[in-house]
Amino acid sequence: MESVKQRFTDLNTIIDGVHSLFDQFQMSGLHPSLDEDAVLQAKLAVHEWTANLVQHADFEGRIPWVVVDIWTEGDRIECVIEDNSNGFDLERGLVERANGLSSIPERGMGLLMLKACTSRLEYTKTEDRTYRLEFTVNGGQDPCLDIPFSS
Amino acid sequence: MESVKQRFTDLNTIIDGVHSLFDQFQMSGLHPSLDEDAVLQAKLAVHEWTANLVQHADFEGRIPWVVVDIWTEGDRIECVIEDNSNGFDLERGLVERANGLSSIPERGMGLLMLKACTSRLEYTKTEDRTYRLEFTVNGGQDPCLDIPFSS
Amino acid sequence: MQVTTMSFTVEPCNQETVIVRIGKALDFRNAAEFKSTCQTQVRSGARNFILDFSETGILDSTGLGSIFSLYRQVSPLEGQVVFAAVSRPVQVVVQLTRTYKVFRQFPSVEAAEEALQ
Amino acid sequence: MQVTTMSFTVEPCNQETVIVRIGKALDFRNAAEFKSTCQTQVRSGARNFILDFSETGILDSTGLGSIFSLYRQVSPLEGQVVFAAVSRPVQVVVQLTRTYKVFRQFPSVEAAEEALQ
Numbered sequence: 001m002e003s004v005k006q007r008f009t010d011l012n013t014i015i016d017g018v019h020s021l022f023d024q025f026q027m028s029g030l031h032p033s034l035d036e037d038a039v040l041q042a043k044l045a046v047h048e049w050t051a052n053l054v055q056h057a058d059f060e061g062r063i064p065w066v067v068v069d070i071w072t073e074g075d076r077i078e079c080v081i082e083d084n085s086n087g088f089d090l091e092r093g094l095v096e097r098a099n100g101l102s103s104i105p106e107r108g109m110g111l112l113m114l115k116a117c118t119s120r121l122e123y124t125k126t127e128d129r130t131y132r133l134e135f136t137v138n139g140g141q142d143p144c145l146d147i148p149f150s151s
Numbered sequence: 152m153e154s155v156k157q158r159f160t161d162l163n164t165i166i167d168g169v170h171s172l173f174d175q176f177q178m179s180g181l182h183p184s185l186d187e188d189a190v191l192q193a194k195l196a197v198h199e200w201t202a203n204l205v206q207h208a209d210f211e212g213r214i215p216w217v218v219v220d221i222w223t224e225g226d227r228i229e230c231v232i233e234d235n236s237n238g239f240d241l242e243r244g245l246v247e248r249a250n251g252l253s254s255i256p257e258r259g260m261g262l263l264m265l266k267a268c269t270s271r272l273e274y275t276k277t278e279d280r281t282y283r284l285e286f287t288v289n290g291g292q293d294p295c296l297d298i299p300f301s302s
Numbered sequence: 303m304q305v306t307t308m309s310f311t312v313e314p315c316n317q318e319t320v321i322v323r324i325g326k327a328l329d330f331r332n333a334a335e336f337k338s339t340c341q342t343q344v345r346s347g348a349r350n351f352i353l354d355f356s357e358t359g360i361l362d363s364t365g366l367g368s369i370f371s372l373y374r375q376v377s378p379l380e381g382q383v384v385f386a387a388v389s390r391p392v393q394v395v396v397q398l399t400r401t402y403k404v405f406r407q408f409p410s411v412e413a414a415e416e417a418l419q
Numbered sequence: 420m421q422v423t424t425m426s427f428t429v430e431p432c433n434q435e436t437v438i439v440r441i442g443k444a445l446d447f448r449n450a451a452e453f454k455s456t457c458q459t460q461v462r463s464g465a466r467n468f469i470l471d472f473s474e475t476g477i478l479d480s481t482g483l484g485s486i487f488s489l490y491r492q493v494s495p496l497e498g499q500v501v502f503a504a505v506s507r508p509v510q511v512v513v514q515l516t517r518t519y520k521v522f523r524q525f526p527s528v529e530a531a532e533e534a535l536q
């Protein structure tokens with residue numbers, strides 16, 4: 001089992017940091033059963049989530065921190081992202097967006113892409129008041145986000 | 152507080168992995184109070200320890216794993232390295248080597264360099280039978296390993 | 303939000319066609335810049351856009367959204383947006399969203415140029 | 420143990436002096452190779468070694484030990500080992516071990532060459 005974990009406190013550099021953390025993860029010589037597309041799907045999912053933290057999250061003046069933890073189990077990739085923001089209603093966000101996606105939309109695809117790439121998506125508030133997103137990306141999948149293309 | 156942590160299971164790539172983990176750590180935008188030399192001393196210490204794991208440790212046929220955890224607290228760098236080898240007698244190794252360093256020596260400087268760079272060095276066997284090295288590198292130090300140079 | 307300037311290079315190809323070199327990333331950090339770069343080109347008469355993804359490690363939902371925005375702008379003008387030299391991280395997004403249905407893909411910028419002659 | 424081939428480039432400078440370009444690393448993985456490279460040079464008449472550390476990110480205890488070994492070999496022949504273009508990671512090891520006491524340091528390979536004319 002390979003794993004990498006990093007704590008970020010600077011939202012200005014977290015996106016590049018997340019991408020190079022994945023490079024670090026891939027460099028460590030992944031299990032042969034892991035396909036590269038699964039790693040790229042996991043990376044996209046983590047990117048979308050951290051991009052939302054940068055753009056939308058409310059840290060209420062606290063110094064933000066975000067911990068990204070990635071590891072493999074066989075041909076699965078597991079990710080956990082914790083942060084000290086005020087969180088938000090992910091379930092509602094997903095439902096609203098799934099119904100409301102306009103044709104060839106400009107925004108609103110991030111959470112849906114995250115959802116489509118992952119096979120288990122849990123968002124919880126931990127005992128110490130931090131928010132925790134957990135998900136699994138399975139190898140060998142062909143995930144699909146259905147976007148309305150007819151205008 | 153910035154931190155990075157990685158689990159390695161491939162001793163063939165761990166040295167390069169450790170160095171790029173430090174790059175990742177430095178990229179995350181370190182605290183201004185942390186001087187670059189302290190980071191390089193910590194990196195050297197972790198390199199020496201993992202190099203010894205690669206060269207000398209007895210994993211008794213088990214698949215080896217090594218977890219490297221690095222974080223900062225103010226101008227200090229804290230490192231923890233855990234592994235599933237059979238361990239060895241570090242205290243004795245240090246004493247033997249400190250007394251026995253020959254003039255302009257070819258070997259035997261690794262543990263002494265590690266010791267010289269660090270301000271607190273603890274090596275323990277954990278409850279789950281793994282070995283754990285912990286140390287601190289303070290910023291702004293000028294550590295010295297006294298090597299006999301007169302022949 | 304990061305203040306990196308990740309700008310886009312534009313090369314004219316023929317009167318109606320331009321090549322936009324997408325750099326390392328097209329994401330929420332530079333999608334607005336991408337849009338305004340393309341806007342300027344449309345105003346100057348460009349209708350067809352060849353997006354060169356050969357160097358691109360990151361394409362996210364906001365980046366894709368900005369390409370959709372361009373597509374909606376040039377479609378009524380009978381323009382096209384095509385993808386060239388799609389890197390593997392970009393391909394993963396294209397496949398996930400099935401956007402190959404709206405954007406033709408070419409193995410290289412040259413192949414795209416030929417098709418858009 | 421890693422099987423990377425991290426080899427060393429040797430450039431003759433004058434009859435008794437050679438420049439050895441230390442690559443990214445001189446450590447337990449390639450110290451034996453460094454020793455045998457230098458051995459060959461000594462056998463061919465080299466006495467003075469300019470070690471170029473400009474590219475070097477890793478120098479560890481075993482790497483330093485192999486340089487000490489070279490030093491012990493050329494000292495009786497009135498040869499010298501000098502450090503050139505020392506990178507910061509190498510400087511940290513030099514400072515820690517106070518090896519500047521035995522190896523002269525030069526800001527560049529050229530400066531070292533001049534001194535060893």
Ligand SMILES: Nc1ncnc2c1ncn2[C@@H]1O[C@H](COP(=O)(O)OP(=O)(O)O)[C@@H](O)[C@H]1O
Nearest residue numbers: 052053056057087088093107108109110111112
């Ligand atoms: N971490 C977060 N904190 C607060 N709100 C969030 C967070 N993540 C997402 N949201 C909400 O969900 C929406 C994000 O949806 P998303 O699918 O990423 O598309 P977009 O970012 O293009 O709006 C945001 O507009 C915001 O209202």
Ligand SMILES: Nc1ncnc2c1ncn2[C@@H]1O[C@H](COP(=O)(O)OP(=O)(O)O)[C@@H](O)[C@H]1O
Nearest residue numbers: 203204207208238239244258259260261262263
């Ligand atoms: N992880 C380890 N497991 C077993 N033995 C070790 C370990 N680390 C160090 N040692 C012992 O200590 C010595 C390492 O000393 P060191 O100071 O690194 O110099 P060198 O590697 O040049 O001998 C080894 O020779 C070995 O006997």
